[in-house]
Amino acid sequence: MPQDEQILTDRPAASAAPPASAPYVPPQPVTLRINGAEHQLTIEPRVTLLDALREVVHLTGTKKGCDRGQCGACTVIVDGQRVNSCLTLAIMHEGREITTVEGLGSQEQPHPMQQAFMDCDGFQCGYCTPGQVCSAVALLDEVKQKQASSLTDTDQLEPGALTEDEIRERMSGNICRCGAYPNIVKAIHSVVLRDART
Numbered sequence: 343m344p345q346d347e348q349i350l351t352d353r354p355a356a357s358a359a360p361p362a363s364a365p366y367v368p369p370q371p372v373t374l375r376i377n378g379a380e381h382q383l384t385i386e387p388r389v390t391l392l393d394a395l396r397e398v399v400h401l402t403g404t405k406k407g408c409d410r411g412q413c414g415a416c417t418v419i420v421d422g423q424r425v426n427s428c429l430t431l432a433i434m435h436e437g438r439e440i441t442t443v444e445g446l447g448s449q450e451q452p453h454p455m456q457q458a459f460m461d462c463d464g465f466q467c468g469y470c471t472p473g474q475v476c477s478a479v480a481l482l483d484e485v486k487q488k489q490a491s492s493l494t495d496t497d498q499l500e501p502g503a504l505t506e507d508e509i510r511e512r513m514s515g516n517i518c519r520c521g522a523y524p525n526i527v528k529a530i531h532s533v534v535l536r537d538a539r540t
Contacts, residue, residue: 372433376401377445387433391425392416394432395442403443403472407517414516417473417480418442424480424515443472446479454533455479464529466520474516478530481512482537504534 369384374394381399392409395401395418404427407415411429418427419441447453455478458464465471485504493511509530510523518526 370433372436374399374432374435374440375438376440377442383432385432387431389432390428391418391430391432391435391440392427395427395440401442401444405469405472407470407473412517413470413473414477415470415473417476417516419476419480422480422483424477426515441476443476446475453479454536455482455530458529458533458536459526462525462529462532464522464526466518466522470516470518470520474513474518474526477513477516478526478533481509481530482533484512503538504531506531509534 367387369386372383372385374381374383376395376399383394383398385394385398389398392404392406395404396406404418405415406428407413409416409428411426414426416427417424419425420435421438443456447456452460453475455475459471459475464474491508491511493508506527509527513526513530
C-alpha cells in the first residue's frame with residue numbers, strides 16, 4: 343500500500359457531530375424611510391432590503407436579477423450611495439434615507455435621468471433599467487463630490503467633462519443582458535451635458 347494511502351486509512355474516523363442550528367430570532371420591528379415616507383415593518387432580521395422593498399412595501403420597481411450582487415438590477419440609493427439591495431439586510435437601514443426608482447420622479451414629471459433613458463432608448467426589455475437609472479443618478483452625485491474612479495483621480499473630476507469611458511467605468515456594476523450599453527451611456531452623457539449648461 344502506498345504511504346499516502348496508509349496515512350489516510352490509519353486516521354481515526356471523525357465523529358459526525360450534527361451541525362449546530364442557529365437560534366430562532368423572531369421578527370423585529372423596523373422603520374424604513376423609503377422615498378421620503380416612513381414605513382413601519384415587522385420583519386425577520388435576515389430579510390434583505392430587496393425583499394423588504396418588493397415583498398413587504400410592494401415597491402416592485404427594484405428588480406431581483408442574480409440575487410448575489412453581480413448584475414445591479416436591484417440597485418437603490420441609500421444616503422446618496424449606490425447599494426445592491428440584494429446584499430444588505432433591511433434591518434441595517436433604519437434611520438437611513440432609501441431611494442428607489444419610484445422615488446426619483448413620477449409619470450407626469452420624470453427625473454431628468456429617467457427622461458434621458460426614454461429619449462435615448464437606453465433600454466430594451468427594461469428589466470435592468472430601474473437599477474441602471476438609480477446607479478446613474480448616484481454616479482452624478484459621486485462625481486460632484488469628486489469621488490475618484492480607476493480612470494480618474496479626484497483632482498481631475500469635473501462633472502461637465504465626464505467622458506463616455508468614465509461613465510462606462512462607473513456603470514460597470516450594472517449589467518444589461520440585452521446589450522443596450524451604447525444608448526445607456528448616451529442617456530447618461532446627455533444629462534451630464536445638460537447639467538454642465540445649467
